[in-house]
Amino acid sequence: MPEGLRERTRRAVRAELAAIALDLFAERGFEDTTVEEIARAAGLTKRSFFRYFPAKEDAVFEGIDVTGDQVVRDLLARPADEAPWQSLRAVLSESERQIHASGQAVAGLKLIESTPSLRARVHEKRSRWRQQVSRALRDRPGADLDAFTADLLTNAATAALDTASQAWLRSDGTADRAALLDRAFDLLQPTTA
């Protein structure tokens, strides 16, 4: 049972809905675009939009969403003897690279940065995966971390991420994202490990 027509159409509709939404947001701004307009532009009803996305904001994160599960999986795949900080660096560098690769995403990132409710959404998602990541750090074979240190490392990693992101935006997207992230991770390297 490979994949029914239903799931395929569902994903297709979902993707198109997101694309249309992003276009409209870019054109008229996030707040000034109603869900009704998006839905009608896609030939659907408002009600149906909400069957594809739980909220208007979620349409923006279609291609950008870095799930906690993904990060955790990558983290557990790192060599067991690697210092936690280096593992975090490697994993987050990779997921950054991945997001940044899809040209579509860059427009999304700028939109997010300039829209308060979207930034809030980012933080919400992030605080969810911070828990998972912190746990994952402690669950690594041979790891000897207390909860406090694991949280601290995780929070510091997101600080590095944020700093790199801010610098990148300040450069209008011209700076080398990977290099910025590396610099942040270097400077912040905790004294523990």
Added chain:
Amino acid sequence: MPEGLRERTRRAVRAELAAIALDLFAERGFEDTTVEEIARAAGLTKRSFFRYFPAKEDAVFEGIDVTGDQVVRDLLARPADEAPWQSLRAVLSESERQIHASGQAVAGLKLIESTPSLRARVHEKRSRWRQQVSRALRDRPGADLDAFTADLLTNAATAALDTASQAWLRSDGTADRAALLDRAFDLLQPTTA
């Protein structure tokens, strides 16, 4: 012209509105309490509630709000030769202490922690003062910081704050907040300064 009756009543109503709101939130939860209910419980209209608070969420932050201005002012008052990281530590320790002092605030903190939309609000406020703080760090007499480093220090400081807060909540509010914060700042001390 010391202070008109108008301003006094306004502040009194505002405070009482916040208190009533906090009670109702504690009782029925934030989402399940409508603005209408709060307003009626205070003998006002929904419309009038919004003349005191721009949004439902803001009623929660009455006593807790650490303004960016406050932090900046404290920061500039630190000795000029103190390392930025130490200044941040001192200022944030103090503001933490201040919030924690008011017994009323603790209920608010727990409510915030358990309500997504409130947590989002916190992050929103924080990202606003991070800009200010980062600027303030660079504006200190004799400071020689590039924007990147200033952002990094600021972000790292909030990481420390978050970590201490998480640990404190994990201990059900029994741990020594100041000690936790100190430990976080020690471990995170950046290699630069």
Added chain:
DNA sequence: AAACTTGTGACACCTGGTGTCATGAAGTAG
């Protein structure tokens, strides 16, 4: 083809939030 499941439109409804207007009270002259 019949029976079942799932996506859809239509419609009603709730809640947060804003614009507007009339009214009455607080503050200020004369």
Added chain:
DNA sequence: CTACTTCATGACACCAGGTGTCACAAGTTT
């Protein structure tokens, strides 16, 4: 004390994001 201005309030209408419900039309299975 009276007249004039200013401001907070209630009342009402309105918008947008979300959710519940139901009937119907697809897609799916036997």
